[in-house]
Amino acid sequence: MLEGFALILSAPSGTGKTTICKLLREKLPNLRFAISHTTRLIRDGEKDNVDYIFISTKEFEDKIKSQDFLEWAQVHNSYYGTSFQSIDEPKKNGHDALLELDVQGVESLRKMKYPGIYILILPPSIAELEARLRKRGTNSEESILQRIETGKAEIKKYKMYDYAITNHVVEDTVSSILTILHAEKVKASRYS
Numbered sequence: 001m002l003e004g005f006a007l008i009l010s011a012p013s014g015t016g017k018t019t020i021c022k023l024l025r026e027k028l029p030n031l032r033f034a035i036s037h038t039t040r041l042i043r044d045g046e047k048d049n050v051d052y053i054f055i056s057t058k059e060f061e062d063k064i065k066s067q068d069f070l071e072w073a074q075v076h077n078s079y080y081g082t083s084f085q086s087i088d089e090p091k092k093n094g095h096d097a098l099l100e101l102d103v104q105g106v107e108s109l110r111k112m113k114y115p116g117i118y119i120l121i122l123p124p125s126i127a128e129l130e131a132r133l134r135k136r137g138t139n140s141e142e143s144i145l146q147r148i149e150t151g152k153a154e155i156k157k158y159k160m161y162d163y164a165i166t167n168h169v170v171e172d173t174v175s176s177i178l179t180i181l182h183a184e185k186v187k188a189s190r191y192s
């Protein structure tokens, strides 16, 4: 059995990441979402152990000390981290794993030459990103401005990724990701 793939996806906050991930999971039954740990507050509509494993700062820092994380980062004043367990389990069982990481997470994985397909989702424009963040209505003004600044910094790091897709229409974006995955799967170098 071939080991599963790691599909590493970054999308600045407000780019449509949640919808993209939801559609990908519907269309790819073999895909397993690597559930990250975070210390940020749970949002309306989110579920613990489904969207994230929500833990306290103390618990997170203990996990850092016990080296439970493949990578971790501070994003918008909260901790986020991918545990070894969340990704090793699915891959070992031949499933593909979807990791949703910010650029710092991608930087860490690239440094350790972690094998995977690295995809960046871009907003059509910064104005559109701002409009989407405002429409979502779940963030304060300060946090919206912070997310825009983080988004701009993230977009500048596009060269770290294998692919960059502008999310004009979410269905088209998902279909591009499926095409990329398919092409990667049939690469001759994958066969031994």
Ligand code: 5GP
Pocket: 010, 011, 012, 013, 036, 037, 040, 071, 072, 073, 075, 080, 081, 082, 100, 101, 102, 103, 104, 105, 106
């Ligand atoms: P949100 O709070 O909007 O769900 O996510 C905020 C940011 O944290 C997003 O850029 C998201 O990709 C990133 N993120 C989510 N999980 C992880 C993780 O495990 N590690 C890292 N480095 N970033 C993450």
